[in-house]
Amino acid sequence: MEFVQLGTSKIKVxxxxxxxxxxxTRVDTEMAYxxxxxxxxAGGNFLDTANNYAFWHQxxxxxxxxxxxxxWLKKRGNRSDVILATKAGANPMKTGEKEGLSAxxxxxxxxxxxxxxxxxxxxxxxxxxxxKDVAIEETLETLNRFVKEGKVRAIGCSNYQVDRLRQAxxxxxxxxxxxxxxxxxxxxxxxxxxxxxxxxxxxxDQELLEYCHDNQTTVLAYTALLKGAYxxxxxxxxxxxxxxIERMTTLKQVAxxxxxxxNQVVLAWMRQKPLSALPLISASKPEQxxxxxxxxxxxxxxxxxxxxxxx
Numbered sequence: 026m027e028f029v030q031l032g033t034s035k036i037k038v039x040x041x042x043x044x045x046x047x048x049x050t051r052v053d054t055e056m057a058y059x060x061x062x063x064x065x066x067a068g069g070n071f072l073d074t075a076n077n078y079a080f081w082h083q084x085x086x087x088x089x090x091x092x093x094x095x096x097w098l099k100k101r102g103n104r105s106d107v108i109l110a111t112k113a114g115a116n117p118m119k120t121g122e123k124e125g126l127s128a129x130x131x132x133x134x135x136x137x138x139x140x141x142x143x144x145x146x147x148x149x150x151x152x153x154x155x156x157k158d159v160a161i162e163e164t165l166e167t168l169n170r171f172v173k174e175g176k177v178r179a180i181g182c183s184n185y186q187v188d189r190l191r192q193a194x195x196x197x198x199x200x201x202x203x204x205x206x207x208x209x210x211x212x213x214x215x216x217x218x219x220x221x222x223x224x225x226x227x228x229x230d231q232e233l234l235e236y237c238h239d240n241q242t243t244v245l246a247y248t249a250l251l252k253g254a255y256x257x258x259x260x261x262x263x264x265x266x267x268x269x270i271e272r273m274t275t276l277k278q279v280a281x282x283x284x285x286x287x288n289q290v291v292l293a294w295m296r297q298k299p300l301s302a303l304p305l306i307s308a309s310k311p312e313q314x315x316x317x318x319x320x321x322x323x324x325x326x327x328x329x330x331x332x333x334x335x336x
Contacts, residue, residue, distance in 0.1 A: 026068025
């Protein structure tokens with residue numbers, strides 16, 4: 026396993042993060058434990074969840090993934106060896122109101138996450154989406170307090186437009202507060218249609234990638250493998266365009282040249298291109314996870330990276 030520094034923080038994380046969104050709901054406890062063990066035994070240390078995972082699955086109410094990770098950490102006794110990331114802001118409230126990123130909401134969310142995760146600190150704490158009903162100053166001041174209290178080591182954001190990320194960085198610098206060291210966005214190899222609507226999810230674009238590269242902000246990519254679309258050689262409707270068709274052709278050619286899967290090329294491309302991104306991998310079966318982990322052995326040469334494209 027390779028390790029990289031998380032933005033300007035002092036935290037080093039494995040170059041593939043394990044997305045734990047479905048653990049405890051769609052993926053049962055036994056299989057989830059098996060998958061986390063497989064990832065951990067391969068040298069992985071970066072576990073990603075959120076306080077609302079996964080309320081949309083049958084029987085889910087939010088918090089199931091955190092609860093499962095908390096029990097796994099307790100049984101394994103390896104908390105200090107793991108970089109634990111969770112998020113707040115997008116949990117649906119029983120009252121029907123959104124959670125949001127106010128000081129009050131963040132405090133309640135943190136307390137509940139720490140309890141479910143059975144830990145007294147979180148390594149990376151995300152603002153899950155950009156809550157424009159709350160001043161960025163209020164959110165950042167609260168997150169900075171969590172860092173000072175030792176309950177959070179570093180902060181990040183997710184689903185922010187680049188202008189709002191830039192504004193947040195400026196505010197943190199002005200007040201000498203903790204700054205977002207990373208951003209987690211929807212990002213994959215195929216190009217999304219410009220008019221594609223993903224709700225609160227935000228696609229990483231060229232401007233964001235360049236800004237983060239220039240400002241030592243790590244980009245993390247979720248939905249990197251488009252839920253198995255590359256394995257099926259399918260282009261999802263929101264990605265159906267001329268560029269995606271051309272990219273799928275190139276992807277298949279490079280995969281054949283290297284005798285690896287399309288999924289493995291996508292993950293290798295994200296990590297090795299100049300405007301790099303750290304992929305979140307997920308799986309419901311050990312063989313899927315093994316395929317993703319094997320992408321660490323894939324080396325793309327200069328010509329292949331050029332053909333695949335820089336962003």
